Amino acid sequence: MDTFDRPIYRPDAIESGSLFISLVCVSLMSLLFGRKTAGTKFSTINYARGLVVSLYLVSWLFSLMAAMLVQTNNFNLLSCQLSIFTCIVLYASSKVIIYLFLAERVYVVTAVGVTRWNSKLYKFNLLLVTPYAAIFVLAIIYRVARINELGECEIGLLRPAAVPFIVYDILISSWLTAVFVHALMSSTSMLQGPTKNKLRDVARRTLLGSLIALILSCANISTLVYFQGQERGLMCLATCTLDVTLNAIAIHWVTSRGGSKNSKSNNRGSSSNNCDRHSRIGQQFGMQGMDKQVSPIESHISVSIESYVEEYHQLHYGPKTTTSPHYYTPHPEQ
Numbered sequence: 001m002d003t004f005d006r007p008i009y010r011p012d013a014i015e016s017g018s019l020f021i022s023l024v025c026v027s028l029m030s031l032l033f034g035r036k037t038a039g040t041k042f043s044t045i046n047y048a049r050g051l052v053v054s055l056y057l058v059s060w061l062f063s064l065m066a067a068m069l070v071q072t073n074n075f076n077l078l079s080c081q082l083s084i085f086t087c088i089v090l091y092a093s094s095k096v097i098i099y100l101f102l103a104e105r106v107y108v109v110t111a112v113g114v115t116r117w118n119s120k121l122y123k124f125n126l127l128l129v130t131p132y133a134a135i136f137v138l139a140i141i142y143r144v145a146r147i148n149e150l151g152e153c154e155i156g157l158l159r160p161a162a163v164p165f166i167v168y169d170i171l172i173s174s175w176l177t178a179v180f181v182h183a184l185m186s187s188t189s190m191l192q193g194p195t196k197n198k199l200r201d202v203a204r205r206t207l208l209g210s211l212i213a214l215i216l217s218c219a220n221i222s223t224l225v226y227f228q229g230q231e232r233g234l235m236c237l238a239t240c241t242l243d244v245t246l247n248a249i250a251i252h253w254v255t256s257r258g259g260s261k262n263s264k265s266n267n268r269g270s271s272s273n274n275c276d277r278h279s280r281i282g283q284q285f286g287m288q289g290m291d292k293q294v295s296p297i298e299s300h301i302s303v304s305i306e307s308y309v310e311e312y313h314q315l316h317y318g319p320k321t322t323t324s325p326h327y328y329t330p331h332p333e334q
Contacts, residue, residue: 011071014232014234014235014238015070015071015073015074015234017238018066018070018234018235018237018238018241019067019070019071021238021241021242022063022064022066022067022070022237022238022241023063023067025059025063025066025241025242025244025245026060026063026064026067028245028249029056029059029060029063029245029248030060032056032248032249032252033053033056033057033060035252036049036052036053036056036252037053047104048104048108051097051100051101051104052101052251052252052255054097055094055097055098055101055247055248055251056248056252058090058093058094058097058244059094059244059245059247059248061090062086062090062091062094062240062241062244063241063244063245065082065086065090066086066237066238066240066241069082069083069086069233069237070233070234070237070238073152073153073233073234073237074151074152074153075147075151076147076153077145077146077147077153079153080145080146080147080153080154080155080233081145083145083153083155083233083236083237084143084144084145084155084156084233084236085143086237087155087236087237087240088136088139088140088143090244091240091243091244092132092135092136092139094244094247094248095132095169095217096129096132098173098213098247098251099128099129099132099172099173099176100126100129101251102125102173102176102177102180102210103122103125103126103129103176105176105180105206106121106122106125106176106179106180106183107119107121107122107125109180109183109184110179110183121179125176125179128172128175128176129172131168132168134164135161135164135165135168138160138161138164138165139157139161139165141160141161142157142158142159142160142161142162143155143156143157143158143161143229144156144157144158144229144230145233152232152233152234153232153233153234154229154230154231154232154233155229155231155233155236156224156227156228156229156230156231156236157221157224157225157229158228158229159225159228162221162224162225163225165221166217166218166221166222166225169214169217169218169221170214170218173210173213173214173217174214176210177206177207177210177211180203180206181203181206181207184202184203205253205254206254208254209250209251209253209254210254212246212247212250213246213247213250213251216242216243216246216247217243217247220239220240220243223236223239224236
């Protein structure tokens with residue numbers, strides 16, 4: 001047959017839609033990454049903000065890989081195998097980062113004056129993340145990647161891997177979110193004072209963001225249970241891409257400043273007010289360098305939390321000194 005007589009390959013609607021979703025998600029993650037890191041030196045990024053930035057990078061890489069794989073998914077066993085491994089490795093990585101993110105938020109509002117490794121709750125929360133390694137192994141063992149009689153790639157997870165995934169995700173996400181919200185909303189919490197309303201707003205945003213992430217993950221994994229490894233690879237890549245991207249958007253919204261009417265109306269003067277607060281604390285305790293202006297970049301945790309925690313430290317523990325090795329103040333960008 002002459003080369004010009006060969007039929008032209010025409011992608012179907014699912015392939016075109018999956019590619020469109022991947023390209024849109026790549027663009028969105030690039031935008032969020034730029035907003036979060038604008039004006040920031042990468043050498044100064046701490047652990048807390050590093051988690052958020054890592055989530056953006058993993059989500060961006062997932063979307064990029066999906067955009068390439070959906071174009072070669074049909075009649076290609078290698079592309080089919082790479083699709084399921086991409087879903088397992090990068091999707092699992094994004095979930096671990098989210099768990100560590102929630103554990104970090106719990107640490108900031110509960111371990112007042114205690115370092116991470118001296119906090120029993122923080123170490124317990126890290127211990128809860130370790131079973132995810134077993135789920136990752138189950139996903140590798142019970143993965144499905146094959147080409148059906150129509151030449152379409154089918155990928156997925158069998159129930160021995162998918163069901164533990166859903167149960168574990170629900171349990172750990174619910175636990176970490178509940179502990180964080182309780183620490184901010186409880187009337188017996190150490191974080192009490194005039195900024196309590198702002199902290200409640202942060203708690204509501206975190207609760208809503210966690211619920212969104214949990215619902216998306218459960219819906220995505222439930223489809224794997226339903227199809228029993230017979231879901232078309234294009235559909236699986238599209239849903240997983242949407243899942244990781246929407247999770248990243250939810251985390252971005254949770255870690256953004258504002259959210260209340262008062263904070264929005266006073267957004268223009270928020271940086272100067274925060275600077276004045278730190279200056280007053282520094283003058284009260286004779287500390288130098290406390291008048292440094294807070295970066296306008298949205299931080300890992302809303303400024304209302306760490307500024308209040310720092311003020312609480314100053315009022316109850318006194319100024320930080322070299323003779324107090326157990327005293328620890330979270331970095332303003334944590």
